[in-house]
Every structure is written in C-alpha cells, then in structure tokens.
Amino acid sequence: MNSRNRKSLAQNFLVKRHLAAMIVRESSISPEDVVYEIGPGKGILTEELITKARRVVSIEKDRLLYKKLKEKFEGTDNILLHNADFLKFKIKDNRFKVFANIPFNITSAVIRKLAFTTNPPDESYLIVQKEAAEKFTGMPKTTQLSVLLKPRFRMKITRSFRKTDFWPVPRVDVVMLHIEKRNPPLVSTSDMPIYEKFIKYGFDAWRRDLKANYKHVFTHRQWKKLSRDLEFPIHACPSELRFSQWFGLFEFYRRNVQG
Numbered sequence: 001m002n003s004r005n006r007k008s009l010a011q012n013f014l015v016k017r018h019l020a021a022m023i024v025r026e027s028s029i030s031p032e033d034v035v036y037e038i039g040p041g042k043g044i045l046t047e048e049l050i051t052k053a054r055r056v057v058s059i060e061k062d063r064l065l066y067k068k069l070k071e072k073f074e075g076t077d078n079i080l081l082h083n084a085d086f087l088k089f090k091i092k093d094n095r096f097k098v099f100a101n102i103p104f105n106i107t108s109a110v111i112r113k114l115a116f117t118t119n120p121p122d123e124s125y126l127i128v129q130k131e132a133a134e135k136f137t138g139m140p141k142t143t144q145l146s147v148l149l150k151p152r153f154r155m156k157i158t159r160s161f162r163k164t165d166f167w168p169v170p171r172v173d174v175v176m177l178h179i180e181k182r183n184p185p186l187v188s189t190s191d192m193p194i195y196e197k198f199i200k201y202g203f204d205a206w207r208r209d210l211k212a213n214y215k216h217v218f219t220h221r222q223w224k225k226l227s228r229d230l231e232f233p234i235h236a237c238p239s240e241l242r243f244s245q246w247f248g249l250f251e252f253y254r255r256n257v258q259g
Contacts, residue, residue, distance in 0.1 A: 011103050012166040012174070013041045014127070019165055023176060024048035026158075027099065027125050034093050036121070038086045038100035038110060043069050049099055050079050057093075059086045087113060098124040104172070107132045115149055115179070123180050130173035133157050137177070142239045142246075144203040148196060150243045151187040154180045186247065191254065198250050208237040217257060226252060 014020055024045065029035055029052045040046045040058040042065065049056045056079045060066045066083040073079050082089065087109055098121045102110050107128045114120055137155045138146025149155065159176035163169050187195045205213035211223050211234060218226065227234040230248045232241050241249075 011039070011041065012101075012168055012170045014044050014101055014165060015167045016165055017044060017047075019161075020044045021048050023125070023159065024052055024099065027052075028123060029053050029097060029099065034096045036091060036093075036096055036098045036100075038098065039103055040069060041065060041101065043072050045099060045101060046073070046079070050076060053097075054078060055080065057096075058082070059084050059089050061085050086110065091119070094119060095122060097121050098126070100125070101127040104129045104132070104170070108135075111136060111179075115153065120152070120181055121179075123178070126177045126179070127161070127174060128177050129170075130157075130160070130175045133175050133177040136179075138243060142241060142243065144199065144238070147199050147203075147243055147246045151192070151195065151247070152182055152185045154182060187250075194254070194258065195250055198253060199246065202246075202249075203238045209235050210238060210241070211235055213238075217253065222252075222256075 025048075029049065031052070031054055033053045034055045034057065035049055035053040037046060037049060037056055037058040040060050041062075043058075046056060046058055046069070050073070058069065058079060059082045060069060061084065063083055066081065069081055073081065087106065098114060100110075107126075111124075111126070111132075114124055134140065134157075135143050136146055136149065137157060138150070139157070146155070156178055157175045158178045161174040161176070163171075163174070166174065185192075201217075202210055202213050214223065224234060226249060227236075230241075230245045232245050
C-alpha cells in the first residue's frame with residue numbers, strides 16, 4: 001500500500017522502541033492477561049506486549065502489514081494474528097484488556113464498540129488524538145458522551161506524546177487514554193436505559209438552560225434545592241455540570257421523581 005493510501009487510513013506509527021517498552025511497562029498488563037491489540041502495524045508495541053501478557057490477539061486490517069507480522073512473529077507461541085477489520089471482529093474472551101495505537105479516523109467507532117457492549121474490556125490503553133480523548137473524558141469540558149460512559153468506566157489521559165514519536169508525523173496532539181471498567185458500575189444494568197434517556201434528554205433538548213430543559217421533570221423548588229446541594233448555577237447549561245453533578249441529578253430523579 002502506498003503512502004497516499006496510508007495517509008487516508010490516518011495511520012501514524014509509533015517509531016521509538018524505548019517509548020513502546022516504557023508505556024507497556026507502565027500499564028497493568030501482567031502474565032495472567034489476554035490483550036487485544038488493534039492495528040499492530042509494524043509490531044513495535046506487539047514486541048513488548050508478548051513479553052508481558054499471557055496471550056496477545058492482534059487484529060491488522062492491512063493485508064501487507066499482516067503478512068509481515070506473520071513472518072516477524074513466526075514461532076511465537078503467545079500471539080494470535082488476524083487479518084481483519086476490528087470494527088467487524090468478534091471478541092471471544094470473557095476477560096481481556098486492550099492496548100492499541102488507533103488510526104485516528106476510527107477512534108470514536110473503536111471506543112464505542114469497546115464501551116457500548118455487554119462485555120467491555122477490563123482496561124484499555126489507547127493512543128489517540130487529544131481532541132478525541134477530551135471528548136470521552138469530558139475534560140476540560142463536559143460532553144454528553146462522557147456523562148453516558150462514566151457510570152461504567154473511569155477515564156483519564158495518562159500521557160502526552162511528542163509528534164516526533166510517530167511517523168508520519170501527525171498534525172494533531174496525541175495522548176494515551178486509559179479506560180478502566182468500574183466493578184460494580186455506578187448505575188445498575190436495569191437502570192441504565194433510564195439513565196441514558198435522562199442524560200440525553202438534558203443534553204438534546206433545544207434549550208441550553210438545563211432548568212428549562214427539565215421544567216417538566218423537576219419542580220422549581222426541587223431544581224433550586226438541587227442547584228444548591230450539588231453546587232451548580234441554577235441556569236447552568238449541560239456542559240457546565242461535572243459528571244458528579246449529573247450523577248447527583250439522576251440519583252435524585254431515580255429516588256424522588258421517577259414514577
């Protein structure tokens with residue numbers, strides 16, 4: 001595949017071996033873990049993962065790269081290589097972790113697949129565009145997606161990379177996003193559909209003022225009390241509330257309002 005096609009796939013390969021070793025070493029991956037690697041590329045992270053994990057399952061969409069990986073890791077017992085599209089790939093393990101340098105143009109699709117499933121990974125270490133990581137973590141600005149995810153996951157940016165750590169050199173800032181599954185989740189499985197509907201209603205209503213959005217849900221007296229107790233402005237917009245405040249709203253709704 002030529003360089004023009006690689007650019008269209010938004011692939012920026014990690015090129016520094018000492019850095020690959022460092023970020024894998026800093027992770028929680030242990031000899032008991034099964035690790036899924038998305039888009040191993042030339043295998044620089046794969047080389048480190050096979051020294052730490054019980055088994056590595058690497059899914060590479062590019063046929064040429066897959067062939068080279070097969071040659072490179074021939075005879076390695078704890079790696080399974082698949083020439084497949086991860087977005088269509090079925091994960092068979094019940095317990096697993098993910099480590100990946102994701103092509104930037106499929107970041108959202110990959111994280112949604114990992115998160116919105118009945119069997120998400122225990123932990124994910126994802127090298128992604130900083131802007132995308134901020135959308136999922138809700139930092140510095142709260143997003144609807146971050147509020148939907150946080151009852152089930154802890155998410156934080158754990159490292160910033162230099163652009164020269166990659167080739168081709170990306171035009172965007174790149175970070176490590178760590179996603180850890182909560183056990184148990186903050187919202188039960190049975191209550192999750194209600195929670196999602198409640199959050200989407202608050203964000204999707206056409207008014208930016210949450211008080212107005214929820215005027216048919218909370219009384220003026222209830223909203224005034226919630227504003228005081230949860231410490232947010234009475235006319236706050238959705239992105240002004242932290243996750244803890246959104247969660248407090250939902251808990252009050254679940255206990256006192258929901259019929």
